[in-house]
Amino acid sequence: xxxxxxxxxxxxxxxxxxxxxxxxxxxxxxxxxxxxxxxxxxxxxxxxxxxxxxxxxxxxxxxxxxxxxxxxxxxxxxxxxxxxxxxxxxxxxxxxxxxxxxxxxxxxxxxxxxxxxxxxxxxxxxxxxxxxxxxxxxxxxxxxxxxxxxxxxxxxxxxxxxxxxxxxxxxxxxxxxxxxxxxxxxxxxxxxxxxxxxxxxxxxxxxxxxxxxxxxxxxxxxxxxxxxxxxxxxxxxxxxxxxxxxxxxxxxxxxxxxxxxxxxxxxxxxxxxxxxxxxxxxxxxxxxxxxxxxxxxxxxxxxxxxxxxxxxxxxxxxxxxxxxxxxxxxxxxxxxx
Numbered sequence: 001x002x003x004x005x006x007x008x009x010x011x012x013x014x015x016x017x018x019x020x021x022x023x024x025x026x027x028x029x030x031x032x033x034x035x036x037x038x039x040x041x042x043x044x045x046x047x048x049x050x051x052x053x054x055x056x057x058x059x060x061x062x063x064x065x066x067x068x069x070x071x072x073x074x075x076x077x078x079x080x081x082x083x084x085x086x087x088x089x090x091x092x093x094x095x096x097x098x099x100x101x102x103x104x105x106x107x108x109x110x111x112x113x114x115x116x117x118x119x120x121x122x123x124x125x126x127x128x129x130x131x132x133x134x135x136x137x138x139x140x141x142x143x144x145x146x147x148x149x150x151x152x153x154x155x156x157x158x159x160x161x162x163x164x165x166x167x168x169x170x171x172x173x174x175x176x177x178x179x180x181x182x183x184x185x186x187x188x189x190x191x192x193x194x195x196x197x198x199x200x201x202x203x204x205x206x207x208x209x210x211x212x213x214x215x216x217x218x219x220x221x222x223x224x225x226x227x228x229x230x231x232x233x234x235x236x237x238x239x240x241x242x243x244x245x246x247x248x249x250x251x252x253x254x255x256x257x258x259x260x261x262x263x264x265x266x267x268x269x270x271x272x273x274x275x276x277x278x279x280x281x282x283x284x285x286x287x288x289x290x291x292x293x294x295x296x297x298x299x300x301x302x303x304x305x306x307x308x309x310x311x312x313x314x315x316x317x318x319x320x321x322x323x324x325x326x327x328x329x330x331x332x333x334x335x336x337x
Contacts, residue, residue, distance in 0.1 A: 003077045003279060008070040008304055016313045017306060020121075024062045028306050029121040035313065036123025039331035040305060041213070042250055042275045042297025043115060043127040045147070046107040047100055049138045054103035057147040060113040065106035067092045067302045076311055079255060080276040080303055081221050089221060092302075110301040112147050112154070119153065122305050125328070126153050128335075130183040130213060133159040145177040155335060157181040157213060161189055162197035171204055180335055181205075185215040186234075187226030194237040202238050206245035211334060213273070214247060217254030232259040239267050246334070248295065251276045252285055264289045271334065274326075275299040275308055282315045286322060294326050295334070 005011055009028055012019045018031040030036065046055040067088070068074075074083055084092070091106075099105035119127055129148060131140035141159040148154040158179030160171045171182070182205050186193050193214060205212055216235060218227040232253045239247050252272040253260025264270045265288070272289050274282050275297035285294060296312055298305040316323035331337075 003075060005074045005076075007073065008306065011074070011306055011310055014310055014313070016310065027121060028304070030123045033123050036327070037125035038123060038296060038309065038327040040119070040124050040127040040298050040300065040308075041248070041273055041295045041331050041334075042130060043300040044110070044130055044132075044302075045112060045115070045140075045144055046110040047096070047132060047138075047140055048143070049134060050101045051137075053139070053143045054101075055108055055111070056103070057111050057143065058113065059111050060117070061109040061111065063109065064114045064118065064301060065109045066300075066304055067095070067106065068304070068307075070304065074307060076279045076307070076314070078278050079220065079281075080278075080299075080307065081219060084221075106301075112151075115300060116153060118300070118305055122309060124305055126155060126331075127300070128181075128213075128331075129154055129156040131157065131159040132183060132185045132188050133161055133164075134189065135161040135163040135165070141174050141179065142177065145174060145179060149178065155180050157183045158210075159183045160201060162191050162195060162201055167197075167200070168204055171201075171208075175208060175210070179210070181211040181213055183213050186229040187215060187222055190225060190229065192229050193235045199238055199241070202242040202245045202247075206242055211246040211248055211271075214250050216249040216260060217251055217256045219251070219254045219276070230254070232256040232263070235260075236263060239263060239270055243267075243269055245269060246271065248273050248334070250297065251299075252281070257281050257285065261285060261289055264293060271295060271330075273297040274312065276303070277311070279311045279314060282311050286315050286326070291322060291325055292330055292333070295331055296327055 011017050019026040020029045095105045131144045145156045148156045158174035248271040249260045271293040273295040298308045
């Protein structure tokens with residue numbers, strides 16, 4: 001079985017994809033629309049901090065500059081960030097940190113129309129947008145909710161930092177704007193998932209029937225603080241003590257996916273989302289996790305949506321019922337669609 005590819009376009013060697021001519025060159029598209037629809041539960045637009053958002057989130061660019069370049073070789077059976085070169089990792093960090101106060105860099109192409117174009121090419125019917133905010137000097141949730149307003153192809157979550165003044169009021173404002181869940185990222189927000197102020201968010205989410213989507217687990221390229229805050233064992237306290245809240249473990253626990261799998265097996269309020277996982281890990285998760293609590297995600301714009309789809313299609317070959325559950329049925333149930 002082929003699991004290594006020379007570049008993104010080389011995924012067309014799989015039966016699920018083909019190359020299609022476009023004004024900007026060949027684009028990777030779904031070969032058979034019957035493979036869809038898919039709901040991608042893990043996507044982002046350009047994040048902005050310190051200053052008001054300077055990226056035009058509604059602008060169309062000819063090409064999306066994914067953090068993993070389309071020209072980079074891809075190995076499907078490693079945790080996805082192992083495909084980066086050292087220089088590409090440095091460029092990613094520069095864009096995420098230093099460019100987040102500007103409208104420049106790769107992030108300028110991480111817009112709603114560019115994501116929508118990729119979705120259309122791959123029969124992704126809806127994407128969930130996951131903003132991440134600090135206590136002050138960021139309004140990503142409100143900005144994204146506004147740009148996605150009235151779009152049936154996008155569902156936007158909210159983001160309220162545990163130390164945000166007026167936390168409950170801001171959460172309710174985001175819900176009034178259309179937020180359908182809450183994104184919590186311990187490594188970026190620098191708050192442990194079991195911190196008492198974070199626990200307050202889960203209680204508020206449970207009362208409003210909003211799922212929590214965690215960034216969960218160390219990813220190997222994180223800072224020591226992020227690695228410490230995302231250890232999977234730290235997520236068990238909120239899961240166990242807030243049984244009425246639904247928790248989606250983003251990346252299925254990343255490099256600690258077996259521990260996350262154990263949480264999903266132990267607690268009925270835990271779901272797993274497969275973005276970034278190696279193909280072999282995806283196979284194990286599909287075999288051993290509750291089948292009705294597994295979700296597809298891509299972590300766009302870090303990665304092209306086709307990479308995660310390739311792993312999912314390979315892992316569900318010959319099992320159409322499981323493929324349909326993970327690509328869209330489970331997500332629809334999670335969001336009450």
